[in-house]
Amino acid sequence: MTALSLARGRRPSLPMIVTVSVIAWLIAWFAETPLADWLSYEVLGLERGSHLGGAVDFFLADVPKVLLLLLGIVTVVTLIRSYFPPERVRAALVGRGTLAGSAASAAFGIVTPFCSCSAVPLFIGFVEAGIPLGVTFAFLISSPMVNEVALVLLWGLFGPEIALVYVAAGLTVAITGGLAIGALHLERYVEPYVWELQGRGGQMTEVRLTWSDRITDAWRYTVDLVHRITPYLLIGIGIGALIHGYAPTELVAAIGGRSNPFAVPLVVLIAIPLYSNAAGTIPIVQALLGKGMPLGTTLAFMMAITAISLPEFIILRRVIKPQLIAIFATVVTIGILCIGYLFNAIIP
Amino acid sequence: MKKIEVLGPGCANCRRLEANARQAVAMAAVDAEIVKVEDYRSIIAYGVMSTPALVIDGKVMSAGRIPSPGDIAEWLFA
Numbered sequence: 329m330t331a332l333s334l335a336r337g338r339r340p341s342l343p344m345i346v347t348v349s350v351i352a353w354l355i356a357w358f359a360e361t362p363l364a365d366w367l368s369y370e371v372l373g374l375e376r377g378s379h380l381g382g383a384v385d386f387f388l389a390d391v392p393k394v395l396l397l398l399l400g401i402v403t404v405v406t407l408i409r410s411y412f413p414p415e416r417v418r419a420a421l422v423g424r425g426t427l428a429g430s431a432a433s434a435a436f437g438i439v440t441p442f443c444s445c446s447a448v449p450l451f452i453g454f455v456e457a458g459i460p461l462g463v464t465f466a467f468l469i470s471s472p473m474v475n476e477v478a479l480v481l482l483w484g485l486f487g488p489e490i491a492l493v494y495v496a497a498g499l500t501v502a503i504t505g506g507l508a509i510g511a512l513h514l515e516r517y518v519e520p521y522v523w524e525l526q527g528r529g530g531q532m533t534e535v536r537l538t539w540s541d542r543i544t545d546a547w548r549y550t551v552d553l554v555h556r557i558t559p560y561l562l563i564g565i566g567i568g569a570l571i572h573g574y575a576p577t578e579l580v581a582a583i584g585g586r587s588n589p590f591a592v593p594l595v596v597l598i599a600i601p602l603y604s605n606a607a608g609t610i611p612i613v614q615a616l617l618g619k620g621m622p623l624g625t626t627l628a629f630m631m632a633i634t635a636i637s638l639p640e641f642i643i644l645r646r647v648i649k650p651q652l653i654a655i656f657a658t659v660v661t662i663g664i665l666c667i668g669y670l671f672n673a674i675i676p
Numbered sequence: 677m678k679k680i681e682v683l684g685p686g687c688a689n690c691r692r693l694e695a696n697a698r699q700a701v702a703m704a705a706v707d708a709e710i711v712k713v714e715d716y717r718s719i720i721a722y723g724v725m726s727t728p729a730l731v732i733d734g735k736v737m738s739a740g741r742i743p744s745p746g747d748i749a750e751w752l753f754a
Contacts, residue, residue: 646716
């Protein structure tokens with residue numbers, strides 16, 4: 329054991345690291361906007377209200393803001409998530425009806441950790457426990473759509489109202505999607521081996537975690553995530569800054585505005601190849617909203633980016649037949665289109 | 677001889693867990709065999725829904741997270 333203790337080295341205590349990090353985060357948070365202004369207009373000497381000044385200020389203010397939000401919020405969300413492993417969620421969903429089950433399942437989708445590579449074991453685990461197909465799909469829709477990166481970016485760049493509207497719209501699509509898939513009775517499109525497993529697994533294994541495990545896991549996960557998405561984020565904010573400074577409002581209005589009745593399906597189509605890349609696209613979307621793209625179109629675009637994920641559809645092929653993947657994609661797309669048109673109609 | 681199983685379909689996280697397990701075996705200097713389990717049926721048979729998961733001598737030690745080589749080395753001693 330001594331060699332092992334030596335290898336791990338002496339470290340400052342966990343509460344101390346946490347306290348210092350929180351203080352550093354708060355200082356950076358309050359200093360960053362004035363700092364970006366000062367850098368753009370005093371140090372670089374750009375003119376206030378000019379195209380270049382606006383673009384540079386947008387970039388310098390948004391990059392640290394989003395990075396700070398990601399570091400702070402993703403750590404906290406990951407910590408909370410460690411209390412909702414899918415094994416526990418599954419236990420909570422067993423025996424519920426389709427409506428209550430879909431609602432609970434969509435809500436759990438927000439807090440449960442999800443990556444497309446664990447979609448398959450999760451699907452098998454749910455079905456094996458006798459959870460209805462519709463309830464399982466409510467989870468598969470909500471989990472990637474209402475994800476922490478999208479939430480952080482929406483909250484930070486658009487404000488809390490739009491972030492909450494996004495969550496509510498996402499839950500609505502997930503619940504109605506789950507109910508629709510449940511009502512269609514598509515059990516025949518699930519690969520037969522999944523049904524053969526039903527009732528065999530039974531007990532789920534749950535591993536106890538300490539506080540220190542949870543905090544270090546959350547921090548490691550966050551650093552890894554931020555590291556992975558920063559290049560996309562920089563490109564996204566860069567393009568957003570150019571749109572913010574230079575794109576003529578009339579052009580955005582002509583393509584994405586109310587005068588174009590096909591704006592909602594058009595943005596959904598554009599979003600398909602951008603799958604799950606919320607980090608790179610939300611800053612662009614923010615600039616477009618600023619240039620007059622209506623809220624419904626904006627929401628539809630973001631939901632399509634997070635929820636219509638080709639890699640996830642491909643990996644689900646291991647457990648469901650292509651017909652069910654097609655129905656799943658169609659249901660999600662219809663849901664997103666409805667949200668887009670609905671918000672465009674009710675919000676002037 | 678310890679048997680370490682890395683459960684997961686082979687995504688980036690699974691590969692990282694496998695690398696950590698190899699490092700742990702070197703750190704702890706124990707005799708251990710590392711096996712990758714990619715078949716979903718076998719994964720679910722361990723009662724695991726979140727991958728990657730780590731199994732040592734048939735016991736699930738972690739699921740849905742990537743423990744550090746130090747943590748894994750301690751489990752190997754236990």
